Amino acid sequence: VGVSSINQVITSVIGTIALSDLPEKETDPYSFSSIFPGINDFPNGSHNIPGFNLEPVENSFSFDDFSSAEFTGGTLTLTIVNNLVIPLGETDIVLKNGDGSDIVNIPTIPGPINPGESSSGNLSLNELSLPGNVIVEVTGSSPGADNVVIDDAARNSSFTVNVSGSSLEVSSATAKIPEQTIYEDNMILLSASDSNKVQSATILNGKLIISIDNNMAVSSTVQMNIPTIQNSEGALFETLLNIPPSEPDIYYEIILNDHSLVMELNDQSVDYNYTVLTMDSGENMVTINSTDDIEISISLEGETPDDDITFSFFTGRVAPQNLGFDGKIDVESESNILEANLGAGLLEILVENNVNVSPSGAPTAFITIPELKNASGEDFSTTLENMSGFVSQSIDLSGYSILMTMENQQLNYTAEVTTNYNEVGSYSLGDSIFIDINVAGLSFDEVRGYFSQDAMVESNSISIDDSTKIETAEIKSGHLLLDIENNIGIVADINFQILEFFMDGSILDTTLSLTPSGGSYTIDLSDHHLYLDMSEDPQTINYVSTITLPDDEEMILSLSDSIVVDVTMTNLTFESVTGDIKPVTIEIEPVDQTIDGLPDEIEEFEFTEVEMIIDFDTNIGIPVILNLEIEASNPSGEIEISTVTGWDITADNHVVIPNAENLINLFPDIIRATGEATVSGVGTVSASQYVAGTMTVQAPLSFSVPDNTQIEIDIEETDLELDNEVLEQVTIFFDAENYFDFGTQISVYATSDSVQFGTIYEDTLFTSTFTPNSTFADSIILDPEKIGLFSGDKLFIKADVSVSGNKDENGNSIPSNVLTSDSLNFIIYGRIEMVVDPSKED
Known part of the structure; x- marks a missing residue:
């Protein structure tokens, strides 16, 4: 969004030039003897001087502040200061050129002008041209005086003409030029062809170009103010430009990025004012004319003079725009769907409008999808009005249908997005409007088409709810039972895989022909190997069943029905298992050992040192923990028991029966061993592994023999x-x-x-x-x-x-x-x- 470049050239003429007032300056003296030559004939002494007419006398005079000037106004004041010994009467003064030609007559200065006194006359300078050097001629009369003392001082007495000027204005001059001021106040209208109406707008790309031709012989400064432009802090734009004398093509470029234009909607103009202040020429004489000017060109433009000024943020009215777009939603399927009745589904339209910060002036979108039909067979359509910020709309697609051709397996949508010119809106133009249209959760009640994809894929798992963690296992026997209900009634192939079962390096992978009525299938798991993830809890066996439909004929599937695959593993036994074996406790069957080696004659002896040992032999690679109870009994019914608890025979297979002497001192006829063995830990167990033990009683025997x-x-x-x-x-x-x-x-x-x-x-x-x-x-x-x-x-x-x-x-x-x-x-x-x-x- 932007506005066209604008330009305006202003020629500011300096006009009437004001000069500084001329300070009073006196001419050379006019002596007594020059105006009355006969005084030289008077001897020294007191004399009566008769009245006389002054001899015309002249003196050259130079103006210090100009060498030539054409006045349009001002006053030149000439004052006669009488330092003669006699009074002066009426006096006339004529200003003459250097060639003796008259310039102007000064109005008569009335007399008498007594000695020591002065009298002035004013000359209007309007439309008068004066050179810098003039001759001041004085004529007039003197009434004379009595008893005047004549001596050399009297003879040399004189009068002067003092010249001053005020309120001097000239149309041209070569002079010392003081500061002159030129002020302009105007506006530049935005192009009438711009439909965008600015209330406030932050400039993204824009420049202020000020071009100046200084057609004056004096240097100056230009104080430029443009209140329509504000900086990022809200301060009004101003700049001061230095202009050399008589310099053309002065160029200033000011980047306005991040500045703002602020104006009324009904007054689309850029206001400006500037003041040209010429520099005082000081002691230098400068030639200047009232027609001299300074030409200033003010341009607002984009990156180039032909580019629009663009904005990053805009408040106002934006020209009506059609921001429409279209797109496609792919129906991702290897099958070709011709018609589908939707049982469920959601059409989500997500709008993220970061451009419009408020609903006012926000665009409206009208969206249609011709492949999506409602229950009346009409094309899907919806309208989103005044979209600003985040807008979402969800449409339940239940009851809708999809119609597609073999050649176009897509949903095509069209969005007509229009802005509202009648509303004043605020727009963040560096941001974007995103409209995302998604279709999710589609399920079909019935589908007609050609099905070449894996129409139904089921991935599932069987949890092994056991504390034993299996890493690998060799299966001795077992069966996998597949019970399939074909509720769709189609003829298809079903591929069944179990990812953790291997034979000869390949996973269990079999393909079955599915009959219209389904059926039961058995897969022998003998000689397979099972590989599981020890880190899983619980461990799982994962299977995938894939039903492949024929792809060479048009079919109608009622998807409210399904093909149900029930998976069961039965009679699973292992040849060996490697992993973290859970504790397995095995009851040890009672073993009776008849004792007939002790003579009756020593029944009253007490054994004090008997070593009874069971040596175990096992090839089990994980800990085997024994808990044993050794019971000795004699024919009298007496019983003595010794226990072994928590003995790991894989760490130490030499099991020493504690308190063996107590068992032997009973003089048993039977020793019975019972208990349990617990197998657990990380390693491998197999059906071929064993545990065997041999009991020995070691001599010598040590008795405690009482007296008698x-x-x-x-x-x-x-x-x-x-x-x-x-x-x-x-x-x-x-x-x-x-x-x-x-x-x-x-x-x-x-x-x-x-x-x-x-x-x-x-x-x-x-x-x-x-x-x-x-x-x-x-x-x-x-x-x-x-x-x-x-x-x-x-x-x-x-x-x-x-x-x-x-x-x-x-x-x-x-x-x-x-x-x-x-x-x-x-x-x-x-x-x-x-x-x-x-x-x-x-």
């Missing part, structure tokens, strides 16, 4: 028969080697009935004591009474072994160590003495 600990020895029946009537004495010898770390006492008892052991009816055969780690030899003698015990039908023998443990220096029991090589060796042999009667044969 009894070792039970089984009762035995002996078949030894001795005849106490024949045998007089039986001596039993024995050698003992005790390699145990404890003392032993052996008592041997006999009775004819085994139930009598431990009663008063048992007989003691002998008692012997063996110290620890020593050898011993001894014998006992069986008297006839003891021999008689062996004479019955039956005899039962029972040995009681009593063990005494070791003690420290304070008498406290300390453990005794038993090695597998330790033993108590006992050798018994005898000697029998009998009485033989030779008289008896038997």
Whole structure:
């Protein structure tokens, strides 16, 4: 938006020239003897001087302020100052040229002019030309005087003519020119052809060009004021220009960008005024004429003289403009849609008018889309009035239809944008008006056309709701079930992909032929590999189903129906899994171990050092945490339990059972191991991995043996028969080697009935004591009474072994160590003495 360049040339004539007043200047003296030569004949003394007419006398006179001047006004004052010894009467003064020709007569100066007095006469200078040098001729009379003392001083006495001027004006002169002032006040009308009417406008591109021809011989300044132009701070434009004397083609260019034009809508003019002030020529004589002038050209123009002045901001009336435009909205589809009934959709018209700051004067847009039809079959159209700032309009396209040809798969829109000249508006002309037309959320109830695109693509995912994070997995078995409902009833191919399943380096990708009624399909997942993103939470298996429609025939699709694909994975088992395995706890089936290696004879011994160890062997690459319960029980129903908690056998496979001596001291017949194993962590698990364990009890054994600990020895029946009537004495010898770390006492008892052991009816055969780690030899003698015990039908023998443990220096029991090589060796042999009667044969 702008206005045409404007120009105006003003010729300012200097006109009547005012000169400075002439200060009073006197001529050379006119002496007594020159006006009355006869005075020289008077001797010195007192004389009566008769009246006489002055002899014409002349003196040259020069005007200091001009060398020539043609006056149009002013007054020249001539004053006679009488310094004679006699009075003067009426006096006439004539100004003459240097050649003696008269210039002008001064009006008669009346007399008398007494000695010491003066008298003046005024000469009007109107239409009078004067040279700079004149002759001042004086004529007149003197009434004379009596008793005048005549001497040389009287003879040399004189009078002068003093010349001054005031209010001097000339039409031309060569003179000392004081300051002269020329004032102009006018306007420049904007071009009547400009339809844009300015109230206020910020200039984007504009210049003020002032061209001056100074046709005067004096320098000057030009004070230029243009109140219609204001700077960015609102101050009225003014500038001062220096003009050299007699200088043509003086050029000033002033950039007006960011200045403003301010005017009335009904007065489209640029007001200006200027004052030309000539410089005082000082002592220099300058020739000047009232017709001399200064010619000033004032131009407002754009970048070039032919360019309009343009604006960045404009308030006023903008000429009616059609800012219309058109465009296309591509229907992005590989199919060719001929007709479509819209079930839903939104047409959004977004206007961002940064030009109009208020609705007044804002444009109106009329928008049509011929391919879009309403329910009556009429072309879509809408009107947006007085668009300023942000304007949006949304049109629900439900019930509309689209009609397109095979050749033109686009929606074509036309927008007629017009401005309102009848309103005063404000416009930010550096900004723009954006109109964006979008179609979004289209859904079709029914479509007719040729479908060559992927008509239906479904991307979905199956979430794995499990704390185990799988990185890779080898599938042992499983099936993918696809149940497809073909509610559209078309014959098509469906391509199914699972992006995380691979076999032989390729993703799972299969294409199925879809029948009009749909169907169920099974995909075997055996030997596939699964790759998942460990950073996902939850992890997902993503699948894409793409239904390809035939593209070589026109079809009508009712899109209110659909093809439904239901995806299910069943019976999925893994050969191996790599990832962050969630804790999996496996119950350990009870394992019973029968214990039959401990003799009954040491039941009263207390084991103090027993090392029970389970050594595990596993090829599982992630932590396996054991929680075990070891239960020992004996036939008496006593139970002792030891536990192992949180043992990672992948870090240390050597599991030591705590408190093993408590289990063994129970003298169990069964040790039962139960518990659970927890597998978790980052790594790989597979079906081929295993865990195996071996339990060992390590010797030597260390016992704590209390005093008088009894070792039970089984009762035995002996078949030894001795005849106490024949045998007089039986001596039993024995050698003992005790390699145990404890003392032993052996008592041997006999009775004819085994139930009598431990009663008063048992007989003691002998008692012997063996110290620890020593050898011993001894014998006992069986008297006839003891021999008689062996004479019955039956005899039962029972040995009681009593063990005494070791003690420290304070008498406290300390453990005794038993090695597998330790033993108590006992050798018994005898000697029998009998009485033989030779008289008896038997």
